[in-house]
Amino acid sequence: GESVGLHLPTLSVQEGDNSIINCAYSNSASDYFIWYKQESGKGPQFIIDIRSNMDKRQGQRVTVLLNKTVKHLSLQIAATQPGDSAVYFCADLFNFGNEKLTFGTGTRLTIIP
């Protein structure tokens, strides 16, 4: 992911609507990508992952899309709920040998009741 910024981008979505959170990563050789959700006062929680040989993966209410051509990752959350309000981070892994993740800036998602 891109390196740290001082202010998190924010996204506000009406409850029940779909949300899309975007992330750019810098290393074209990254092989594995993860989306994390971080609620206030908690550590990052794994949501969904995708390998570089895929362009789409679906979970429960979440879909991750990978566009390697433009080094872009997105997280789609369907039918958002108040519990989806959190900060979302993408992370990429270049080397399965050292397992080091590089994190994106993060996006604060607020669900409006």
Next chain:
Amino acid sequence: SAVISQKPSRDICQRGTSLTIQCQVDSQVTMMFWYRQQPGQSLTLIATANQGSEATYESGFVIDKFPISRPNLTFSTLTVSNMSPEDSSIYLCSVAGFNYGYTFGSGTRLTVV
């Protein structure tokens, strides 16, 4: 995936003192990491905690400031030494690997006054 217990969950410390943070994993894991998350920002890798040898530090982090121990495959500690207000952050322990996931502890919220 592995379950991580991290403590303390939070602390308020005087400048010039040191704090040791503990990370306990419920299974033997090869790769353990320590991250820092400054207020409102993303996660930055401090170091890889190597079992039986010295930790591997990322650029900008040094052993004298952040000594790390890894006595076995389930436990690690991070010490924040000679603290200043700039060290106020969330410190996170993580384990990584395809066999047991890319999981984080709940974090230690440190405030230096």
